[in-house]
Amino acid sequence: MENEKIPGKGLAIASLVLGIIAVALWFFGYSAIISVVLGIIGIILASSAKKKGFDGGVRTAGLVLSIIGLVGGAVAFVACVACASGLKAVADSMN
Numbered sequence: 001m002e003n004e005k006i007p008g009k010g011l012a013i014a015s016l017v018l019g020i021i022a023v024a025l026w027f028f029g030y031s032a033i034i035s036v037v038l039g040i041i042g043i044i045l046a047s048s049a050k051k052k053g054f055d056g057g058v059r060t061a062g063l064v065l066s067i068i069g070l071v072g073g074a075v076a077f078v079a080c081v082a083c084a085s086g087l088k089a090v091a092d093s094m095n
Contacts, residue, residue: 008054011045015062018042022069026076035073042066 019042025035046063 006054008049008052009056009058011049011052012054012056012059012062015042015045015049015066016058017062018045019062019065019067019069022073023065026069026073029080030077032073032077032080035069036077039066039068039070039073042069 018038022035022038022042025038026032042062043066046059046066049059049062
């Protein structure tokens with residue numbers, strides 16, 4: 001029962017969950033844009049948890065995973081768009 005009363009712990013756990021999902025999603029191409037959104041939300045939740053006084057390992061892991069998900073998702077999305085554009089350019093040049 002004590003753990004439920006720690007301010008910011010729920011936000012830290014939510015940040016961790018969103019960070020894990022963000023990292024997992026950037027492997028799937030166009031869903032990488034969702035990874036970027038979840039990464040941003042995870043970073044906001046981790047900083048809110050720190051403002052409320054929770055500074056545990058769960059918050060740090062959530063922050064790190066959210067940052068990795070944000071950066072990785074952005075890179076994967078840009079690469080996917082570039083690849084699709086390149087394939088379209090090759091297809092158009094064959095016609």
